[in-house]
Amino acid sequence: xxxxFTDDLDSYLAAAGGFLRSRPVQHTVHLSVAETLRARGSSxxxxxxxxxxxxxxxxxxxxxxxxxxxxxxxxxxxLPEHSAESLxxxxxxRGSRLSGVNASAADASAxxxxxxxxxxxxxxxxxxxxxxxxxxxxxxxxxxxxxxxTATVADRDLLESWLxxxxxxAGEMPGRKSAVDDxxxxxxxxxxxxxxxxASLAGLTRRSAGTVRVGPVYTPPELRRRGYAGAVTAAVSxxxxxxxxxxVVLFTDVANPTSNSVYQRLGYRPVEDRVVLAFS
Numbered sequence: 001x002x003x004x005f006t007d008d009l010d011s012y013l014a015a016a017g018g019f020l021r022s023r024p025v026q027h028t029v030h031l032s033v034a035e036t037l038r039a040r041g042s043s044x045x046x047x048x049x050x051x052x053x054x055x056x057x058x059x060x061x062x063x064x065x066x067x068x069x070x071x072x073x074x075x076x077x078x079l080p081e082h083s084a085e086s087l088x089x090x091x092x093x094r095g096s097r098l099s100g101v102n103a104s105a106a107d108a109s110a111x112x113x114x115x116x117x118x119x120x121x122x123x124x125x126x127x128x129x130x131x132x133x134x135x136x137x138x139x140x141x142x143x144x145x146x147x148x149x150t151a152t153v154a155d156r157d158l159l160e161s162w163l164x165x166x167x168x169x170a171g172e173m174p175g176r177k178s179a180v181d182d183x184x185x186x187x188x189x190x191x192x193x194x195x196x197x198x199a200s201l202a203g204l205t206r207r208s209a210g211t212v213r214v215g216p217v218y219t220p221p222e223l224r225r226r227g228y229a230g231a232v233t234a235a236v237s238x239x240x241x242x243x244x245x246x247x248v249v250l251f252t253d254v255a256n257p258t259s260n261s262v263y264q265r266l267g268y269r270p271v272e273d274r275v276v277l278a279f280s
Contacts, residue, residue, distance in 0.1 A: 003083070003090045005053045009037050012052035012067075019054070019062040020077075024209035025133050025247050025271055029075055029102075031208035033067050039206065040182055045069040051096070055083050073100035073276055079107045088114035100126070100278040108277050115279065126171055127276040128255065132268035134248040137241065139234040140266070144227035146194035148235035150187050155198070156180055159189055162201050166218040170253065190239070192232035200228035202236045210246035217250075217259075230262045237266065 006012055013020075013034060020027045020034075033050075042049055048070055055064035057080075064083055068074045079087070088111050091098070098115070100123075101108050112123040151159055159180045166172075183189045183203055192200040200219040204212055214236055219229045233250075240248045250268065252259045 002057055003053050003055055003087055005051060005090070005094070007042075007049045007051055009034060009042065009050075009052070012054070012065075015056075016052070016054040016062045016065040020065060021209040024211040025249055026131070027065075027077060028131070028205075028208075028211050028213050028247075028249050030065060030067055030077065031211065032205040032213060033069060033075070035206045035208040036182065039186075044182070045072070053087075055080060055087075057083075068096070068098070070097070071099050073102045073278070074098050074111075076101065076103035076107055076111070078104060079110070084110035085114045087111060088118060091115075092118040098279055100276055102274060102276045105273065105275045108275050112277050112279075119279075121279040123277045123279055125275055126278045127253065129251045129274045129276070130254050130260065131271045131274065132250050132252065132263055133271050134237055134241075134267055135269045136267045137234060137237055138265065138267045139238070140227055140230045143231045143234075144192075144194065144199075146192055146199060146228070146231070148190050148192050148232055151184065151189040151191050151201075153184055155189075155191065156184070158198060159184075159201070162218050162220070163216065165220070166201075166216045170216075190232060190236050192228050192235065194228070199223050199226070200232045202229075202232040204236050204240055207240075207243070207245055210244075212240040212243075212245040212248050214240070214248065214250040229259075230266060233263065234266055 020030050036044060051068040053066045054062045056062045064079050065077050084107050101111050116123050186206060188204050190202050191198045202217045203215055214233060217229050217233055237248050
């Protein structure tokens with residue numbers, strides 16, 4: 001049977017939901033994308049509509065899945081041998097347009113090799129991320145002055161400014177216009193305030209399959225190296241645990257040694273690496 005595609009979220013989750021939930025840490029982005037679509041509707045990412053898929057050769061159990069929410073890169077779980085090549089061919093025959101691919105280094109390379117051959121595009125690595133899972137939270141001692149509070153609608157202008165700045169620094173696609181309102185709708189953004197002034201920001205995804213992901217974490221350049229990022233990350237991590245999360249995870253840019261060391265001091269442990277290849 002190979003790859004099956006659909007634009008229907010319910011059909012996708014009926015077929016691949018059990019597979020995704022079987023490894024909720026590694027599949028955190030797939031699950032949170034599905035949870036956002038379920039909560040906010042299929043148009044939350046704009047047009048065209050999202051595309052989903054799963055791999056089940058000869059009608060056997062599902063062993064891989066994908067989601068694509070343009071303009072973001074194609075998001076892949078770990079892929080069985082040779083399924084990357086057939087996926088590229090199947091998407092090419094559908095006339096799919098891809099800005100890139102987000103997967104393990106080996107799977108991204110295998111997919112890109114076929115995709116670039118078929119389309120004439122070139123592929124370039126633009127990000128190398130590391131997934132961490134919280135083991136035992138160790139809040140910074142001593143912590144910086146101030147305290148955390150949940151962001152509100154009154155903070156929208158600041159939040160939009162900071163999230164735009166974060167995306168520019170991280171080299172990410174511009175965020176959705178509705179992203180801040182979406183996060184505010186479930187208390188998914190937290191500010192660290194020092195003497196009443198916002199100093200740092202951390203986000204949380206909706207809980208899915210018992211897993212919550214921290215991110216983004218942003219501190220304006222002029223306020224860095226004061227411990228604010230570690231403090232606000234610890235605060236939202238504790239909030240996720242208090243709300244019943246079984247797993248709290250986050251991604252870091254491997255090229256940023258500061259953030260990687262901060263999160264490890266807080267009790268986060270590495271799980272796996274992923275890369276993003278951009279197609280020109």
